[in-house]
Amino acid sequence: MEPYGNSGCVSSSASSSSSSSITKPPEMDNHLAEAGYKVRSSDLRHVAQRLEHLENVMVNSPNDLSQFASDAVLYNPADLASWVDSLLSASDFSTQLPISIPSDLDYPDAIMDQTAPPNDAWTDHHSAAAPPQHHHHQITAFTAMEEDSGIRLVQLLVTCAESVQRGDLALAGSLIENMQALLTRVNTGCGIGKVAGCFIDALSRRVFTPQSVGSAAGSAHENELLYHYFYEACPYLKFAHFTANQAILEAFQGHDCVHVIDFNLMHGLQWPALIQALALRPGGPPLLRLTGIGPPSPDGRDSLREIGLRLADLARSVNVRFAFRGVAASRLEDVKPWMLQVSPKEAVAVNSIMQLHRLLGSDSNRSAPMEMMLGWIRNLNPKIVTVVEQEADHNKAGFLERFTEALYYYSNMFDSLDACAALQPDKALAEMYIQREICNVVCCEGSARVERHEPLAKWRTRLGQAGFRPLHLGSNAFKQASMLLTLFSAEGYRVEENEGCLTLGWHSRPLIAASAWQVMPSPEATATATATATNNPLGIINRNANHV
């Protein structure tokens, strides 16, 4: 007997409505997929039964469900089967939750001024406060514009990019001159004027002074400085560090010797918070080794070591045994695993904040540097690999498409920066950081173009094929990231959950994506990306089971 209505159980063969490049395996229920939920058609009956069971448990629970929801850590609501099961397993509603990850970790002053408040009423009220006044903020800076000049600028920009793609540099050149003239009539301090100014500048370099493009990139020292201003002026890097640290902390639970490999140390901004969190962890801190990779210092200084010394001082002050090693390399692909001196006894975390995309070439067939790197990362057998990348499609071969994508992406980024009301000159320096990225995307080709951003969907496929499976970031990381935003940024920023990953964006446009990965056991090393999604059905239980 059919306990469920049997009309319309058959999935339609309608094409996917998502813009993801991963095609769903045929057995997923198409209608639910369109709504954002992944369930295999063959699992529907089972999921329905579990939902009924869950309802019974909830109805019979003596406790307040909303309290349970506030305390529990929940993962990946898109995967309905595992979602329901994790709710069930997490919820022996009448007893204390077995999940050991507290939702109110103390984070140091560098990131948060106070411990997370114990209930949500604070944040709920906070979000009802009036948003600060700000000017010219739109998801697409080019729409709903009242000024004709602004519209004209956009038309010219796109036409110019088209002519560059066609190779008509004479036309491109004269369009650039038109645009520069038009810029004088537009407010270049904000909104479309600001963004257009950057892109006109980049086009101008590409067309008129291609030889100067290399020097526009600036020295490593300058870049580090600008990075620092970008870090301060908006929440993207703080979110990246915070979210990665949270995942690393959880992965390191129960381990006494831990080793973090940072693919781009910069000023080591990410690490004080982790050191302090490890200092405070129940049972005491582990021995922490940090290997920081960075460009060689030109003037004989060893800037990596200097940063290591400062971090060591901090670690000493909070009684964390700490060892630092700097690895100087001009390019990430020059780093070899033997330089990292990983010991088999330690739990390893590999941390890549906006670095992996540099290994991509525009020809996806020549993926050797990326494959090699992912291969040796895998061989290190890390407990966790944290990856943060720009959520953008800036690696297309066609120039016009790349240009247009970048125009959208960076206009949102600039708008979001405006909302943060950083003081000058800090804001201008942060913007310069972004401008350099734009310049690389627009002006450079071949090995000079390192800003080859690709969207999360592509990273999922790539990492899956390289033998990694996702470690889902949960509702606690989401909540803390949201709360971090209310402290450090402005109205308009949004954290979103995306199948176990977290994104931070401006309004509804995600701009940066954070994800965590672990190595898949060998026999499944060649599994496809879709298998990775279902290999980790109970996010909570799997983590606890990974202890050595």
Add this chain to the structure above:
Amino acid sequence: MADSDEVNLSESKTVVPLNTWVLISNFKLSYNLLRRPDGTFNRHLAEFLDRKVPANVRPVDGVFSFDVIIDQGTSLLTRIYQPASAEVPQPNILDLEKPVGNEVLPVIIFFHGGSFAHSSSNSGIYDILCRRLVNICKAVVVSVNYRRAPEHRFPCAYDDGWTALQWVNCRSWLKSRKDSKVHIYLAGDSSGGNIVHNVALRAVESGIDVMGNILLNPMFGGQDRTDSEKLLDGKYFVTIQDRDWYWRAFLPEGEDRDHPACNPFGPRGKSLEDIKFPKSLVVVAGLDLVQDWQLAYAEGLEKAGKDVKLLFLKKATIGFYLLPNNDHFYTVMDEISNFVSSDC
């Protein structure tokens, strides 16, 4: 309430397709976790759970979309959906806000449901519904990301709807060539249906012409407990208790459910007899526990001499229009299409 004898009241599973049952049950149980007894709402967890989708300028299934902030002060976002034209298969930024240029172009301002507290214009379930409306009605759809309860109570959602109506009315690129005006329809489901009514009311004195209202399972209520509420409480995904919670979260503090926002034809309702009100299409699901209020709404419009078409779907539950896997879905989409094209 209408005709209840044949319906097996304890078996919600027998009346909806399996995947619909899974979808709506999941919402029901997840939403139970979000509402707190003290009237506050776990907004973080709600946002974590909500499946969101980005806008897409590259057309998919003949529709492209983009987001626009239409009011800086409240950060009011709308997602605009347009049919991809045959001549411009890949619109770029310049094509957004280019005059669509149709002789007659219906523009549907859509208010998503969620009982005033849940969902957003970029929620997957509503994004896909809006895309379907574009293709079925050959319309532009403007989905309004209105402020939600309990953080923002009455009248915030209505204010946002009104802002959106005024904004849409002023867009020269949305005008129909025939009369150089924007042909506006208001549509919404659940709380969105309630917003439709209230925004249309506000438009009455303003001189903005709303050509029609489409209310899908609109959210109305009142202090009384009606027969349908008593009979269907808890049977088809919805309980009186949760309905009460959402009204308490939306209405001004201290107010009861006879507040005119909740009960427009109740003891505190205002008469529509002397005002010009748009024609209405009211869709009522026969297994929705608030159907008596919805039927009373349709009746109230009729008694006031307003043009109203009631579509009563006896075996439909809430959310039947979210997945295109049942006859009711197609019936309703046809009706909406006719409703919107009958003014050409």
